[in-house]
Amino acid sequence: MKKLYSNKWVILSLVLPGLFLFVFAILAPICLSVYYGFTNYSGMGSYQFVGWENYKNLFHDAAFGTSLRNSLLLAIGFIFIQHPLAMIVAAVLDKLGGKGENFFRCVYFIPNVISVAVIAYLWKFIYNPDFGLLNNIIKAFGGKGDINWFNYDTAIWAVLIVLIWHGFGWGMLIYYTGIKNIDPVLYEAAAIDGATQIQIFFKITLPQMKPVIQVNVTMAVISALKQMETVYLLTNGGPGNSTQFAANYLYQQAFKAYKYGYGNAIGVVFIIICLLVTVILNKIFEEREAKIKVKEVA
Amino acid sequence: MRKKIVSVLLTTAMVTAMLAGCGGKDTTASSDGSEKSPSAEAGSSSGDEITLKVFSNLPDRKNGQGLVEQKIIDEYMEENPNVKIEVEALDEEAYKTKFKAYSMEGLPDVVSIWGQPAFLDEVLDAGVLAELNESDYDDYGFVSGSLEGFKKDGKLYGLPRNTDVAGFYYNQKMFEDNGWEVPKTYDELLELAGTIKDAGYIPLAMDGGDGWPMAVYLSDLLYKVAGSDYSSIVSNAVATGDFTDSSIVKATELLKETADAGLFQNGYDSQDYATAQNLFINGQAAMYYMGSWDASMALNEDIDEDIRTNIRVFTMPVVDGGKGTATDIAAWNGGGYGVSASSEHKDEAIKFLNYMYQPDKLSKYGWENGVGMSAQDQSAYMTGDETELQMQFVDAVNNATSVSGTPINDCGPSAFKTGIESEIQSVSNGSMSVDDFLSSIGKACQ
Numbered sequence: 001m002k003k004l005y006s007n008k009w010v011i012l013s014l015v016l017p018g019l020f021l022f023v024f025a026i027l028a029p030i031c032l033s034v035y036y037g038f039t040n041y042s043g044m045g046s047y048q049f050v051g052w053e054n055y056k057n058l059f060h061d062a063a064f065g066t067s068l069r070n071s072l073l074l075a076i077g078f079i080f081i082q083h084p085l086a087m088i089v090a091a092v093l094d095k096l097g098g099k100g101e102n103f104f105r106c107v108y109f110i111p112n113v114i115s116v117a118v119i120a121y122l123w124k125f126i127y128n129p130d131f132g133l134l135n136n137i138i139k140a141f142g143g144k145g146d147i148n149w150f151n152y153d154t155a156i157w158a159v160l161i162v163l164i165w166h167g168f169g170w171g172m173l174i175y176y177t178g179i180k181n182i183d184p185v186l187y188e189a190a191a192i193d194g195a196t197q198i199q200i201f202f203k204i205t206l207p208q209m210k211p212v213i214q215v216n217v218t219m220a221v222i223s224a225l226k227q228m229e230t231v232y233l234l235t236n237g238g239p240g241n242s243t244q245f246a247a248n249y250l251y252q253q254a255f256k257a258y259k260y261g262y263g264n265a266i267g268v269v270f271i272i273i274c275l276l277v278t279v280i281l282n283k284i285f286e287e288r289e290a291k292i293k294v295k296e297v298a
Numbered sequence: 299m300r301k302k303i304v305s306v307l308l309t310t311a312m313v314t315a316m317l318a319g320c321g322g323k324d325t326t327a328s329s330d331g332s333e334k335s336p337s338a339e340a341g342s343s344s345g346d347e348i349t350l351k352v353f354s355n356l357p358d359r360k361n362g363q364g365l366v367e368q369k370i371i372d373e374y375m376e377e378n379p380n381v382k383i384e385v386e387a388l389d390e391e392a393y394k395t396k397f398k399a400y401s402m403e404g405l406p407d408v409v410s411i412w413g414q415p416a417f418l419d420e421v422l423d424a425g426v427l428a429e430l431n432e433s434d435y436d437d438y439g440f441v442s443g444s445l446e447g448f449k450k451d452g453k454l455y456g457l458p459r460n461t462d463v464a465g466f467y468y469n470q471k472m473f474e475d476n477g478w479e480v481p482k483t484y485d486e487l488l489e490l491a492g493t494i495k496d497a498g499y500i501p502l503a504m505d506g507g508d509g510w511p512m513a514v515y516l517s518d519l520l521y522k523v524a525g526s527d528y529s530s531i532v533s534n535a536v537a538t539g540d541f542t543d544s545s546i547v548k549a550t551e552l553l554k555e556t557a558d559a560g561l562f563q564n565g566y567d568s569q570d571y572a573t574a575q576n577l578f579i580n581g582q583a584a585m586y587y588m589g590s591w592d593a594s595m596a597l598n599e600d601i602d603e604d605i606r607t608n609i610r611v612f613t614m615p616v617v618d619g620g621k622g623t624a625t626d627i628a629a630w631n632g633g634g635y636g637v638s639a640s641s642e643h644k645d646e647a648i649k650f651l652n653y654m655y656q657p658d659k660l661s662k663y664g665w666e667n668g669v670g671m672s673a674q675d676q677s678a679y680m681t682g683d684e685t686e687l688q689m690q691f692v693d694a695v696n697n698a699t700s701v702s703g704t705p706i707n708d709c710g711p712s713a714f715k716t717g718i719e720s721e722i723q724s725v726s727n728g729s730m731s732v733d734d735f736l737s738s739i740g741k742a743c744q
Contacts, residue, residue, distance in 0.1 A: 042420050042423075042424075042712075043398045043401075043402070043420075044398060044401045044402065044420055044421065044423070044424035044426065045420070045423050045424035045425065124570075124573075128565070128569070128573065129563070129564040129565035130500065130563060130564060130565075130577060130582060131582075146564055148564050148565035148568075149565070150565055150567070150568035151565070151567075151727070152567075152724065152727050152728075152729040153729075155568065235507070235568055236507070237720065238507060238509075238567065238568055238720060238723050239506075239567040239568055239723040239724060239727055239729070240720060240721060240723050240724030240727075240729055240730065241720060241721075241724075242724075242729070252716055252720075253713075253716070255394075255395045255398060256391075256394070256395075256712065256715075256716050257712045257713040257715070257716035257717070258398070258420050258711070258712035258713065259712075259713055
């Protein structure tokens, strides 16, 4: 058996399918994207090379700037609103125990199970200024209830709330699993030492969860950058471009405005940004880990 | 050693299976169609079996235009048993995206197209549509000028299906009960907006989220401002990227004034087609701005009878100081059909196309189903049972002294269309100035 696995041909035959998939489903499209990013291809017919033209335009494109700002806002919202909440809820759930724990775990995860299309339309109706739930609640409390939630200045916040709410279940579930994996002996020891619940959370749960937080934060940032379908269905970037996100803008330019070349240029910049963010996040976490290790050794 | 052989065999089997899995996609895709239709005919030995693929932007095959299209397809298959027609239908936006994907690898035989530069220019440049022989259609009764949008360098590449008219649908009963009058001038319309609001209704339901209905509204205004100069002003602006013509500025300012006056519902700039239409057919809004294709509302049993039977329409009132008169209306020939240049059965596809356009097919059925006016002479099919709403549109067209032609958003390249449809929300809600708006859509033309 060992002999078999050291046979280079066998190794090759085992690696080949994966390699094949990687090259043709990931690498080749990226290379093609870079290639088309330098052309004025409309998606049909012939095209010419235009050099850096697309990238120059992209640099001055206000809508692209807005979409990056929105992605940043969303990432911040994820990290500072969604995740602390998710973690607290996960910690509380863990303490709840019994049927209640299972019930609430399901309830919090429900938004993730519902299709994005349904979510988007649900919120469209909740936000509707004429017959929406929100305005009706305001009316019930005696307010005027004619707020236009998707107005130009506030639309992005309305969208952020939906996205944060929608992704909440995933974050919570991962934290919940992380908490469940913490050795109960630690809690027992803390209890014997007379630690309060809050002390336990900050001194045991949180430090033990570091790897989980790392994964979760990285995923949250990436998903903030990649956000497309909810926004597409909810506002399609409108009013104007106030709720535009990079992926949605890419789609609009490449497939609706017939600027396939320009769309690919957006895609390339987009990939670079995603890679950069991942690298930076990893660096940050690495440094932290190194520090912790140094501390531990000391 | 035996183990080794077994392992290698297993590996090969796995790789083969994977490759087969990859290849499998192709086979399923091509057999996709034949799965849908019964394979009974496939067994017959005649070599004339033809399968035509129709790619349509009408996913609702049970109502309106989609029903008409399906009905004609069914009749054609009955009359030509050797021809099988498979329909793939997607709604407009998805349709246009997939159309583009198809155009790279070969279009289905018969496709829905739009006779407007924003859609057709790129398509014709790519050369994916087959040329049609114009003289074949001399006795099809096409309304004069309706084929122009489907031509390039004098050659015909498609046929128009409808004549679309933009109008203000209104709830007649609501108007009468409250003593409101159909406005004769644009100032009266804005004044009426205030009156309706005070009565606790939404003056006009506008699908502002999609952008194009607002662009049609702007075109409608521009036609009233500029009159017969409309098309030259628009084509000149699109060609030069300079939208500072005083008529365009005035029309845009009017649009902003209209939004400020509260004619549209609260949050119009983020609401979609269905929401806007619902506001009107639920009786929450007194008016609704849309094209003549929605005249089928008067026949839709799902709408409360009290409202359904009271829907009437008026066209854009005259603008003070504008050159357009009340009978210069915003109307155009938009959607239609074309045949793929790479079709294996081009002759059969064109034969089917011509069959659809026989005056007693699309025109007649369309009329009977209340989907609005066709681009052909329909006077022979008046049954006398038409709804008042239908007749109002017919009268508007028959009494029209001139029609505008293609709305402004469809007059330029796709990038211009995308630009104007998203920025028109910004200019109407005041988050962008009129000048910035005009310069930004000008830039999109270059």
